Amino acid sequence: MKKEADRTPIAGILFDKDGTLLDYARSWVPVNYRIARLAARDDPALADRLLKACGMDPESGHVLPDSLLAAGSTREIAEGMVKAGAPFTVEALTAEFDGMFKEGAAAAVPVTELAPFFAFLKAQGYRLGVASSDNEASIRETARRFGFAGDLDFVAGYDSGYGIKPEPGMVLAFCAATGLKPESVAVVGDNNHDLYMGRAAGVGLTVAVLTGTGSPASLAAASDHCLVDITALPGLLERLGLGVGVGAAQ
Template sequence: MPATKPIAGILFDKDGTLLDYVKSWVPVNYELARIAAKGNESLARVLLQAGGMDPDSGHVVPDSLLAAGNTVEIATGMVGAGAPFTVEELTAVFDGLFAQSAHYAVPVTDLASFFAGLHAKGYRLGVASSDNERSIRETAKRFGFEDYLHYVAGYDSGFGTKPEPGMVLGFCAATGLAPDQVAVVGDNNHDMHMGRSAGVGMTVAVLTGTGSRQSLAAACDHCLADITELEAVLTN
């Protein structure tokens, strides 16, 4: 159900929410599969398919490993599908690749202005991603919204992983807000389920990632084209 108390804090996912997933991450997915396959093109195709991505079209299945998994989960899945690495080795490689990918990411909108506007209205703001914390901070720095964040959590920040509630509860502890004063905004069901399990006031899905209205309908209170439509539902 939509929030009955005013929303005072907003916790955003990163990839597919603040960043356009197709433009930002499909090229990275091809590269990570190539690296994980050590250049073996046929194995790279197998690894992409295991991650939930069509190697020809680039389409990523909603809630698949590449859509919603954290680095360890993606590495585990690819090692299981034949990547000639240990999970620990591949996790380290992927973490480095993902942190560098911030330099090539494509934002959904002018993120500095977007966050500045929300900050000026008094919202507490955070980012919770299945990516590593370094990558989130690199992204925030590159796009000029780091000074507006009250909280950052990656899979490796100690708050647990999605869809568990820990990242939301960490945001609440950092900001002094109750869960029902928080909106979680994301592009897949891991985000929505994280919010629901924490008891947030509102779950908001966006369509700039891998999810669809159909795949997200059951777990979100609102489904928006992108984050630029967010303020309209926050103030309803």
């Protein structure tokens, strides 16, 4: 890890969505129950088995860090459930889940008021993006619903053609779209998939947040800093002296 004084100023911030911008437990645990029931064709015992196979305790609703339901793409979740016995093809279940996740955006709970948060960062001069393991349509619906779509320079889902986490493709595509070098980008997420994606791309800063399924212990290896939630990010960048500066663009 570089010393803070040796780092390039951060000029772009790439956020994960679920567990980072949206409170994971309040937004997606109810959806997880619904997709499991659908995948099990309303067989309660099978639905419980599918949830367990993908990392969620069906009784408590607790989701394991870095499990399929915590960090997997829609297709990976579908693959996990089919492998565990869901009577669907992966393709059919992926299509069903994509629709349900897009609908789920309508009931999602943000971790803060996202419109003023993104407007503030944009006014500071940051280039902003969202990279999620969800589908691109769900990300755009979330941004539209919470009023920050106009502040985004980049959106990528698992189906956008840039690869999936923890591969570096989404970060590199963000850099290509904004004219930034990876070392001037911060990746912010609640799972190691997000953080290792950033590390693989060579970003300047990886920041973990605790509004998802990760814990300080589970996120320690891949994060430069761990915050309670995204509202602490502007203060962190200010304290580190890594705000928008000259020399970040290519």
